[in-house]
Amino acid sequence: MVPIEYYLWLSATLFSIGVLGVLYRRNAIVIFMCIELMLNAVNLVMVAFSNYLNDPAGQVFVFFIMAVAAAEVAVGLAILVMTFRNTKSTDINMLNRLKW
Amino acid sequence: MITNLFYFLSFVAVLSALMVVFSRNPVYSVLYLIITFFAIAGHYVLMQAEFLAVVHVIVYAGAIMVLFLYVIMLLNLNRESEPHKSNILKFAAAICSGLLLVVLVGSLRGTELLKHSEAGEVSSTMGGVKNLGKVLFTDFLFPFEIASVLLLAAMVGVVMLAKAEKKTNL
């Protein structure tokens, strides 16, 4: 039996890598992916707890997260496409006309 | 055995996650992310959440990542076109996320205080289809239904945004 801490640490690591990606990259697509990675880290924690507590609710919650993730990705990519039409770029730092 | 498997899967997951971040080409990132997802699915299996593992693979690897690839191809982004952030920013990003990791790990204490009473005898059927289905359609019926609103909204939104407009009407 793997101790629950290990899973927590693993997902903390994955979560942090996701955050790293968001901070590190400028390509919007990669950033979306990193956010997915963060959500997956959450999923891992959920499942781990669910398993540990012997409670299916956690796993059910993961379904919702997945649904949301899918919806988000769809919307996000749509926004990306829309923006790309205007700016011809996926660089997040190109979008800085709204400021101050 | 299980522990070793855990280590292996964790290693794969972390490594490929890092590769997602550090790959110059978005397509590679997608592929590495898929590997990460598979590793995570492996973890689910380890935790007897087989059904979830399957759904995970289908949804993430099958649907979401395909969508990513599709958009990358659509926008023709499969080049290393990304401008570089300055090294200082990269360094700062690394420091920040490292700190976050340290803080998270450091503060994730006290697992011994969990209500561990029933644990130890984890039922293998808990993560099964039947069990999950029961919970999903009884306790979580409303969220399940309302998720349709979410998807509908997303769908409507995506159509609205992504559709190319013929005329300027704003």
Place this chain on the structure above:
Amino acid sequence: MITLFLILWPVVVSLTIFIFRPKISKQIALLASLVEFILSLVVIFQFDGSGAAAFSMNIPWIASLGINFHIAIDGISLLLVLLTTGLMPFIILSSFNGPRQNSPNFYALILMMQMALIGVFTALDGFLFYVFWEMALIPIYFICLIWGGENKSRITLKFFIYTLAGSLLMLVALLILYYKTPGQHSFDIQALYAAGRSLGAAEQGLVFWGLFLAFAIKMPIFPFHTWQPDTYTVAPVEGTMLLSGIMLKMGFYGVIRWLIPMVPLGVTDWGFVAVLLSVVGIVYASALAIYQQDFKRLIAYASIAHVGLMSAGLLTLNKIGMQGALIQMISHGILAFALFYICEIISVRTNTRVIASLGGLRTNAPILTTVLMIAILGTVALPLTSGFVGEFLLLNSLFQYNFIIGATGGLTIILGAVYCLRAFQYMMLGKNTTTTTSISDLTGNEKIVLYPIVILIFVIGIHPDPLLKISEAAVGDLLELYVNFSAKTK
């Protein structure tokens, strides 16, 4: 009931004017203010002269927070209500030939202002008082903003924020007291008095400063006065009249009604500092007034000096001083009105208020000159004018309070003459200058406004007794409250 009517009547008329925008809005406004004045006269005739609050009305407003719509009139209130209702017709009348005569908004705002002022002077509930206090700020702000002169937006905004800063401090202080009221918290004045008195000296000191700063900014007392000259200068003349004639009296009223009985220990501990500031203000403002080039600005500084004397006299906590301050408020209101109005008349005719570019007005405008002279004499507190009675009583109390402070405050008598007469000399006397050769004397309308004022200046100066009688009992009661408390704590 009549108190409520006093408050509501201007609102009703104001809204009517604002919404229906009649062509004769100025006449309506004048009529309304006259009706209001008559109402206040009715109050006077029914007033029994005792110290107790009469004409009261107390209905729950926000019951869950212990806030009541509690209004009443006692002698002190009555004087100020009378000042408000009495001055208002003149202010409205003075605008009749001016550039604002066709603006319904203007009259609506003025009447709104009147409502708030009367509210301030009659409220006996801390929250209600605060609300009226703030409400008075809005109309005057807009009057200054819309019809003001050069740089108006910056200056009026400064004025607004400055005074609001004080008000917020007051709100905080009132809230602190409110939460000290026993049982179901209440904003009723008696409950707040009790709460204030139950505090220790240090806390009372804090509350004192919270309240006093609000009042000091409104009056304004040195060194919180710097909004005032700018605002007076930039505001349209009616606004200036409202500000200096009536509005600054809110500060004094606050001190009398809300500060002294509420935190007696605070007043005992810190009163000296406040008096000192006031007296410094007298000398400082008088000195600065000498240098002013703009006549309106000069009057503004003069006003600060007079205000300093009034507040110093008030805070001596001496019956004579309080009475003096009250009568001086009335007198100052009248005189400020007259001075600002004459200033306006001159500036409209010559297109300038700069003293140096005027001169020789007396040749063509002897009546104007005479009226200005009388107003100036009132301002420098010549006996038999209204300014003297108050100033004498105030100096009297100040002198009793502290010999040196009294003597310093007395410098106003000398310095006042210096700046007033200098200005008078260079504006009215001497030979005509190019700007003043073709000036005309007072017109009929202006005479209608100024003659009663002149008469009032003398009447109050010669026979101030009726006014003094009105407030005497109330002031006595109030001071007794204070004295009894300080005696007990000692």
Place this chain on the structure above:
Amino acid sequence: MVNINVLITLIPLLPLLGFLIIALNVHKISHKKSSYLACGTILFSFILSITVFTHLLSLPADQRVLSITLVSWIQTSGFSADIAFLIDPLSSIMLLIITGVGFLIHVYSIGYMHDDAGYSRFFSYLNLFVFFMLLLVMGANYLLMFVGWEGVGLCSYLLIGFWFKNHDYNKAANKAFIMNRIGDLGLLLGVILIFINFGSIDYQTVFTNPSEVEVTTLTWITVLLFIGAMGKSAQIPLYTWLPDAMAGPTPVSALIHAATMVTAGVYMVARNNVLYALSPFTLQLILITGLATALFAATIALVQNDIKKVLAYSTVSQLGLMFVALGLGAFSSGIFHMATHAFFKALLFLGAGSVIHALRGEQDIRKMGGLKKLLPVTYITFFVAVLAISGIPPFAGFFSKDEILAHAFAYNPFVWGVALIASLLTVFYMFRLFYLTFYGTARDEKQTMDHIHDAPKSMAIPLIVLAVLSITGGFMNTPEVLLGSSWLQKFLSPVFASASGIEIHHLSHTTEYVLMALVVALTLVVIGIVYVQYVKKGHVPAGEGRLTGIQKVLYHKYYIDEFYDIIIVKPLFWISKTGDTIVEALAIDGIVNSMGRLVTGSSNVLRKLQTGSIGFYIFIMVIGIIMILTLTTLTGVAGQ
């Protein structure tokens, strides 16, 4: 028999009425009407004053006090002041002088002002002045006296600046008012101090038990009151306004700045003799001030060339002499000199006015001369006045001045010496003035001299009446040594009776005779010198540029005006300017404004945080999260 109270009330009311009627119709009323109205009211007041005076005389000496209360004026919280009048010997004498001399000067003004544009205005002011002056002397309490006190100051201001188109005149008016105000502040504070200590401001209450109050306090009170007197009666250091006040029309100088208003200080000190008697320090102060002023002003007068300026400094000097008397405790002597001075100084001014009138406004004595023949009435009356002021017996000045000198000698020969010098100087400059004006050759432009004519009837009659008074006035208090009865002193004695605390020194008759003779002899010597200098040698004072040494200093009045300018006026304006441009703008308002600038400035800095870059936003967010987690973990808030 009309109630005496009504008569008393009418005395001040009539001039007020005259003022109101003229003032309210100042543009409509004809010159004739206004002058008749003005003179008529004063005349009537004068008659009433006489009636009241005789009434007073008819009473026994110790009951010669009439006090009436008209209405209550200010009444609040333990403080009360009524409009009430007090008629006693002192005020009745004052009444007579004010209304009498006032009437004469009114009449004189008819001629003097006849072609002035502000004719009616002038008379209204004069009437107002008389009203306030009457109030001053009749008031039964300090506050009412203060009303009159300030009121006459106002009228003085109005009349000095009567010709308002001339800015120098206006400045003089302002100066007079403001200097008076300095004194007034002292007086007001004194009054307040009286109220604080006595609980009342009624004369009668205060004078009943003055000794209950500590001497220190009494000294404060009396000093403060005396400061008021300094201002009004032009004593050092507040005298500089009086010479400048000559900017007003000459009748004004005669009435206000010679006969009545400036003597208010004397009256006030005399009125408070009870208090002064209890504070020797103040008496010393008064004495020294009076002496200094008398000598100082006399020296300045020696070299002045403006006819009215000479008279003005002479007035200051004479007032100084009156204060010497008061300081010596010889209150009645002070009042006596005040009365005689009112006659002859008014006469001098009116005479000077007549000269000026004849010379169409010329006031410089260097341009006069040789008027003896041309202006006979003026010449004779003026000569009488000069003799009177010089103390030639039996003219009025002789008696009053002699009385003071006698008291001074009895007190201290040194004091006497100084006073004597002052009065000899007076003789010198008066005769200098007299000779330069009326003797020698005519020095004015020929054109003026050709059209010269003596005073018209309205001006001549007052001159003559005053001349008669100047001759006979001294007999109201002929000292016993000269076989008189000291009537005035006796008449006033009830008023000053309670001041008996001061020891009045008496001289033996022999000493008095010697002194008188000495004084008269010295006076004659001085006259001789002046005669030789200005008539025999025909000396005419040099122009300003050629003066040297002491003369220059004297001509420039010891540079006192310049001195005040440097130590008071300039600093005041400097303070005002600095206050406005530096303290107010930079410090007080500066702090307020810099708070505003701080907000807008920091706004401009802070808004740069909103860079628009998502990367940066997320960075901050993550840092925020790390901070939150770290802080909570470290502080252990979330600990177990």
Place this chain on the structure above:
Amino acid sequence: MNALLIVCGLGFISLVAEIINLKKGLHIAIVLGLVVAVAAVIGDWNTSATFFNNMLIFDPFSVAFTCLIIVVGIFWFCLTSPFFIGESHQTDRTALIIFTMVGGIMMVSFHNMAILFLGIEILSISLYVLAGSHKESFFSNEAAFKYFIMGSFATGFLLMGIALVYGATGSFDTSEITMHIEGHKAGLPGFFYVGILLMLVGLAFKISVVPFHFWAPDVYAGSPTMITAFMSTVVKIAAVGAFYKIFGLCFFSVQMSVLPIIQGIIILTLLVANIIAVYQNNVKRMLAYSSIAHVGYMLLGFISGSVKFEGILFFYLASYATTSLIAFGILYAIENAKGSTSIDAVKGLYNQNPFAATCMTIALLSLAGIPPFAGFFSKYLIFGSAIEADHIMLVIVAVVTSLVGVYYYFKPIIYMFSPAQASDKLYLSAVQKAFLGMLTAAALLLGLLPEWIITILS
């Protein structure tokens, strides 16, 4: 409960309307439908019940907030007809707005973390799209883009928080969580607190407080004006309601662990938002900062822990929503007429349309907290409860920042009353006028007679 379903149904109806071509009456139908929903909410008044196996709870708080959301929604719809009518995607936009409201209602009536999460997501996803609904506008694109990236990033933290809390308490049900906390006061694992803090971060993002506010000004400024209005009213009500339900009710007993953090957040929020707002020359952007600042005030009330806080919060949100709807409504009209929301576009408004200027002035005065308008009373209640709790320092900060607030709220007022060409008229439709008038009256009445609203939740 029924209201939620009705609103859901309205969303579907508007989608169906596209198919069967009923666009014309759609707007009115939606408004009527919402009115019915309000009626349904009022039917639930003073009841308290949970639904769907404790997924939803409709207690007075939820009912009141639901009601507020729908009522504000109705006004919003009435003020924005030009935004829909004659535009392409009319039905899509309508549906998305309705779905946003659905999400909002879920956020104020959840009884389970799943509902909270789904509610937030429904609301957010719809908003991402709405923010970008001016597809050709670069600003709109940017707004949507920023909102999306930052929003989903914050969602990650929220979810992590929920997961950790779940792990520590073993449940998603709020009352079970509360009970578990109560039962294990001494021994809650450290990661539970991490969970709470991460949830705090996630929700702080939604209510946009410093330092998680950066998206707000940009998104508010970039989005179509009426969407901004929607964000600052309906969305804000929902987010603040959710925040309160989580930290005020669910985590009530461990509130102490987050209070210091929230205090810091309040100070930062009040200072930063108010101060930056001073320099804004775009009214819309200024209002964005203002809305951030107002959340700061609400949080100040929150940490004061007054027993009446629910009522205070409700009053605050009601008055804030009322006034900002007025402001945005007029701003929207100005934008339509002049194509800009910069402060120069406001110039001379009084000459161009006195009615609009009067309403706008009252709205701004109310936002600045000047009596007798609603905003004053809400600020007063906040200050009052803060003083009662002895947070004097915070009150002083709040006082100072409200003064700063006056500075920037008055800037548009000054511009409105400065002279300009009267030829540049601004027209408002009768409906707009009517509803603006009603809102203005409400802003005044709320200030004069606040009793009813405050006590509604006690």
